[in-house]
Amino acid sequence: xxxxxxxxxxxxxxxxxxxxxxxxxxxxxxxxxxxxxxxxxxxxxxxxxxxxxxxxxxxxxxxxxxxxxxxxxxxxxxxxxxxxxxxxxxxxxxxxxxxxxxxxxxxxxxxxxxxxxxxxxxxxxxxxxxxxxxxxxxxxxxxxxxxxxxxxxxxxxxxxxxxxxxxxxxxxxxxxxxxxxxxxxxxxxxxxxxxxxxxxxxxxxxxxxxxxxxxxxxxxxxxxxxxxxxxxxxxxxxxxxxxxxxxxxxxxxxxxxxxxxxxxxxxxxxxxxxxxxxxxxxxxxxxxxxxxxxxxxxxxxxxxxxxxxxxxxxxxxxxxxxxxxxxxxxxxxxxxxxxxxxxxxxxxxxxxxxxxxxxxxxxxxxxxxxxxxxxxxxxxxxxxxxxxxxxxxxxxxxxxxxxxxxxxxxxxxxxxxxxxxxxxxxxxxxxxxxxxxxxxxxxxxxxxxxxxxxxxxxxxxxxxxxxxxxxxxxxxxxxxxxxxxxxxxxxxxxxxxxxxxxxxxxxxxxxxxxxxxxxxxxxxxxxxxxxxxxxxxxxxxxxx
Amino acid sequence: xxxxxxxxxxxxxxxxxxxxxxxxxxxxxxxxxxxxxxxxxxxxxxxxxxxxxxxxxxxxxxxxxxxxxxxxxxxxxxxxxxxxxxxxxxxxxxxxxxxxxxxxxxxxxxxxxxxxxxxxxxxxxxxxxxxxxxxxxxxxxxxxxxxxxxxxxxxxxxxxxxxxxxxxxxxxxxxxxxxxxxxxxxxxxxxxxxxxxxxxxxxxxxxxxxxxxxxxxxxxxxxxxxxxxxxxxxxxxxxxxxxxxxxxxxxxxxxxxxxxxxxxxxxxxxxxxxxxxxxxxxxxxxxxxxxxxxxxxxxxxxxxxxxxxxxxxxxxxxxxxxxxxxxxxxxxxxxxxxxxxxxxxxxxxxxxxxxxxxxxxxxxxxxxxxxxxxxxxxxxxxxxxxxxxxxxxxxxxxxxxxxxxxxxxxxxxxxxxxxxxxxxxxx
Numbered sequence: 001x002x003x004x005x006x007x008x009x010x011x012x013x014x015x016x017x018x019x020x021x022x023x024x025x026x027x028x029x030x031x032x033x034x035x036x037x038x039x040x041x042x043x044x045x046x047x048x049x050x051x052x053x054x055x056x057x058x059x060x061x062x063x064x065x066x067x068x069x070x071x072x073x074x075x076x077x078x079x080x081x082x083x084x085x086x087x088x089x090x091x092x093x094x095x096x097x098x099x100x101x102x103x104x105x106x107x108x109x110x111x112x113x114x115x116x117x118x119x120x121x122x123x124x125x126x127x128x129x130x131x132x133x134x135x136x137x138x139x140x141x142x143x144x145x146x147x148x149x150x151x152x153x154x155x156x157x158x159x160x161x162x163x164x165x166x167x168x169x170x171x172x173x174x175x176x177x178x179x180x181x182x183x184x185x186x187x188x189x190x191x192x193x194x195x196x197x198x199x200x201x202x203x204x205x206x207x208x209x210x211x212x213x214x215x216x217x218x219x220x221x222x223x224x225x226x227x228x229x230x231x232x233x234x235x236x237x238x239x240x241x242x243x244x245x246x247x248x249x250x251x252x253x254x255x256x257x258x259x260x261x262x263x264x265x266x267x268x269x270x271x272x273x274x275x276x277x278x279x280x281x282x283x284x285x286x287x288x289x290x291x292x293x294x295x296x297x298x299x300x301x302x303x304x305x306x307x308x309x310x311x312x313x314x315x316x317x318x319x320x321x322x323x324x325x326x327x328x329x330x331x332x333x334x335x336x337x338x339x340x341x342x343x344x345x346x347x348x349x350x351x352x353x354x355x356x357x358x359x360x361x362x363x364x365x366x367x368x369x370x371x372x373x374x375x376x377x378x379x380x381x382x383x384x385x386x387x388x389x390x391x392x393x394x395x396x397x398x399x400x401x402x403x404x405x406x407x408x409x410x411x412x413x414x415x416x417x418x419x420x421x422x423x424x425x426x427x428x429x430x431x432x433x434x435x436x437x438x439x440x441x442x443x444x445x446x447x448x449x450x451x452x453x454x455x456x457x458x459x460x461x462x463x464x465x466x467x468x469x470x471x472x473x474x475x476x477x478x479x480x481x482x483x484x485x486x487x488x489x490x491x492x493x494x495x496x497x498x499x500x501x502x503x504x505x506x507x508x509x510x511x512x513x514x515x516x517x518x519x520x521x522x523x524x525x526x527x528x529x530x531x532x533x534x535x536x537x538x539x540x541x542x543x544x
Numbered sequence: 545x546x547x548x549x550x551x552x553x554x555x556x557x558x559x560x561x562x563x564x565x566x567x568x569x570x571x572x573x574x575x576x577x578x579x580x581x582x583x584x585x586x587x588x589x590x591x592x593x594x595x596x597x598x599x600x601x602x603x604x605x606x607x608x609x610x611x612x613x614x615x616x617x618x619x620x621x622x623x624x625x626x627x628x629x630x631x632x633x634x635x636x637x638x639x640x641x642x643x644x645x646x647x648x649x650x651x652x653x654x655x656x657x658x659x660x661x662x663x664x665x666x667x668x669x670x671x672x673x674x675x676x677x678x679x680x681x682x683x684x685x686x687x688x689x690x691x692x693x694x695x696x697x698x699x700x701x702x703x704x705x706x707x708x709x710x711x712x713x714x715x716x717x718x719x720x721x722x723x724x725x726x727x728x729x730x731x732x733x734x735x736x737x738x739x740x741x742x743x744x745x746x747x748x749x750x751x752x753x754x755x756x757x758x759x760x761x762x763x764x765x766x767x768x769x770x771x772x773x774x775x776x777x778x779x780x781x782x783x784x785x786x787x788x789x790x791x792x793x794x795x796x797x798x799x800x801x802x803x804x805x806x807x808x809x810x811x812x813x814x815x816x817x818x819x820x821x822x823x824x825x826x827x828x829x830x831x832x833x834x835x836x837x838x839x840x841x842x843x844x845x846x847x848x849x850x851x852x853x854x855x856x857x858x859x860x861x862x863x864x865x866x867x868x869x870x871x872x873x874x875x876x877x878x879x880x881x882x883x884x885x886x887x888x889x890x891x892x893x894x895x896x897x898x899x900x901x902x903x904x905x906x907x908x909x910x911x912x913x914x915x916x917x918x919x920x921x922x923x924x925x926x927x928x929x930x931x932x933x934x935x936x937x938x939x940x941x942x943x944x945x946x947x948x949x950x951x952x953x954x955x956x957x958x959x960x961x962x963x964x965x966x967x968x969x970x971x
Binding site: 129132134136138139140141230234237238 | 832
């Protein structure tokens with residue numbers, strides 16, 4: 001039976017009929033203890049759901065839905081390495097990537113935690129060599145700049161972590177750069193400012209066949225060969241590290257075994273920053289910082305596995321989404337970190353949530369009859385106030401939001417910066433309040449002209465933590481990973497595949513000859529028209 | 545005169561020994577910030593003494609004569625002169641000492657500051673106590689220490705600068721230094737602030753010359769020009785002269801490096817200029833030059849290679865390895881798994897103390913045996929005994945006859961004739 005036909009779902013639908021008519025301002029009036037009743041704390045995080053359009057009954061019914069969907073069993077399957085990715089017949093063991101060595105996990109007779117730590121150890125040695133200024137380029141100079149070439153999960157996670165975190169590593173500072181776009185625009189700008197003799201490239205690609213990445217890697221290698229006048233084998237050995245699950249392909253490209261860091265098929269790209277894909281993070285914040293990030297994520301894993309649903313942060317966060325999407329018909333989700341260091345978090349979550357749960361087929365292979373992942377976007381909250389908040393406050397679309405902030409910052413810096421942090425927090429609280437209550441926050445709302453009115457009732461979650469350390473950051477990302485998984489269980493979809501991105505790649509390959517001048521006359525009129533226009537502008541004659 | 549000397553720097557030891565030698569009654573307190581000494585170290589364990597030729601003997605002699613006393617805590621009263629030779633970063637300690645002198649209420653006392661703290665430091669120290677004790681006089685006397693020739697440099701000074709802000713202070717300082725002025729060529733009197741600036745400026749100038757000639761040598765390598773010819777051409781120009789114009793694999797040493805770092809900081813902070821910092825940074829890069837030449841010669845592959853290093857001290861005439869280029873090169877070689885044989889006539893003990901039983905380093909007391917079966921010889925210090933070695937013996941012992949000369953002491957034609965592959969700095 002499809003989940004939307006089940007008793008638990010139907011009970012929620014019925015409950016929503018009355019709940020839809022309630023305004024958050026009214027809910028706060030009825031229950032002055034909403035914060036105490038609907039906020040949840042661990043040692044690290046505070047999750048405030050009191051500005052969600054819920055009552056205790058809502059939570060109860062959502063809990064029933066989770067039970068009905070056998071969430072507990074699914075969590076066990078995930079962390080124990082069962083095949084949860086059915087379309088590709090494999091496990092999704094990102095939790096094993098942060099599991100301590102003394103907690104082995106046997107999958108098909110193999111201790112994957114041991115393998116994980118072996119791979120991390122190799123990474124640690126490479127990191128130490130680079131930090132100690134003993135990784136040498138072709139001229140014998142030590143490496144000063146590292147360029148990560150990767151796209152999707154091989155880019156977004158490490159990029160976000162590097163921007164969010166500054167470790168207290170005593171190691172030499174390495175400049176870490178990121179290059180992803182297929183058109184080479186980032187790479188071409190970057191190369192002009194780098195010294196080839198002291199630049200090392202990381203080719204991060206699970207399959208080692210991603211065309212975007214290989215195109216950038218090829219350009220990088222040409223640049224090195226030209227600058228050094230050295231044979232390509234020498235350049236491969238001293239200027240490239242491959243991070244991949246396809247070592248034989250990396251080898252074929254030219255990266256020797258000792259420069260390879262491996263991860264496995266069972267690590268999804270968008271769940272891979274915990275693996276050796278995190279090499280740029282370790283280079284930026286130090287290996288100790290990277291380990292702290294893993295620890296924070298592992299602590300969240302333990303919390304996810306062991307806490308009852310009623311206190312389980314990822315479960316609660318996920319169920320709020322389900323309630324808003326499926327029962328209150330809200331299909332837009334804004335991610336609003338009030339912290340400039342988390343500027344790339346929205347971009348990261350766009351991939352994590354939309355690539356994972358942007359699915360319309362359930363486990364049985366049938367088209368689902370309900371909504372799954374909403375449109376998700378975001379921006380640093382205080383910047384977004386000057387951009388799309390207008391729509392949140394007075395537009396016609398209902399939107400749910402996540403407000404994310406640290407309660408402490410700049411502890412060792414001057415008062416001016418502390419003051420700026422305070423200002424940011426004040427805005428964070430003011431905006432979520434206004435979104436929830438609307439102009440009910442003001443006493444006198446009778447005579448206000450219509451264009452100055454705020455309807456409110458836009459639900460939001462607030463996530464707070466003390467300071468943005470590597471450990472807290474690890475926990476925050478793991479919180480969202482598990483949230484996504486819980487939602488996939490409720491919706492009965494597979495969050496670990498991404499077939500929707502495959503056909504486009506094939507299509508691109510088949511269109512390539514068109515750019516050589518052989519336009520396939522059977523393609524649709526629009527594509528044909530665009531192609532011919534480009535060929536004309538490039539001065540290439542269509543041979544047909 | 546009764547003199548208290550403070551500090552555990554080479555300057556402090558040299559001043560104490562020399563002042564005692566000419567008849568003063570000297571009391572040395574070996575203080576440095578953060579380290580309270582309860583017991584006196586044996587002279588043999590103090591590296592600045594060990595590394596300086598003749599210094600230990602001279603100190604022993606003065607101690608035996610009774611004129612030099614080493615103490616853990618100094619008596620402040622009844623002393624004519626307090627001589628402060630502290631580390632560049634020990635200004636707070638200097639302030640403490642001076643405050644203590646002031647509390648004791650000393651009269652007619654001369655305080656000599658020899659520490660290179662900052663420009664204006666001596667005047668600042670003076671200002672702390674000038675109201676309370678107007679009879680305490682201050683002067684700044686820069687140390688013109690040349691490691692390896694420190695004793696002679698002090699005893700037979702050719703140049704002396706006295707930075708004093710009152711006639712009385714200058715007069716007393718002159719009197720104190722009179723016994724060392726037999727060979728004097730220049731005696732300059734200026735304000736303490738000017739003298740401090742001069743000291744920094746001179747050291748900085750030397751560093752810039754060395755940095756510049758090293759850059760020129762690296763460019764000469766690229767352009768296939770012999771830097772020796774260029775250097776000769778530059779040196780005959782009287783505006784330039786020949787001093788400090790030998791390219792090499794970087795400068796080191798305790799004092800030179802410390803002063804330039806200090807001055808570089810002042811420059812960056814007050815003048816927002818990074819000139820000296822660039823010189824220092826480039827010098828660090830230059831220290832690895834011989835490694836890079838070896839790396840390039842062997843096409844970036846040093847696996848299973850064995851290398852001999854001739855000379856590990858930062859310059860000849862001293863056993864000191866402080867900031868020595870050899871350390872950077874040994875570290876780089878070990879990281880690549882290269883076996884490193886080290887020979888140095890004086891500094892071997894210091895190298896052994898640093899690397900101990902680390903895998904891959906071997907210590908040799910015979911320069912030829914050290915080169916046995918090696919794939920390269922890296923010459924890093926210009927010890928006289930390296931100038932004219934038995935080329936044939938060396939050639940026969942080595943696995944690959946490759947000499948990388950970090951001090952340009954060899955004649956490349958002779959080496960070529962002897963069958964060596966020669967790589968110099970800018971040649």
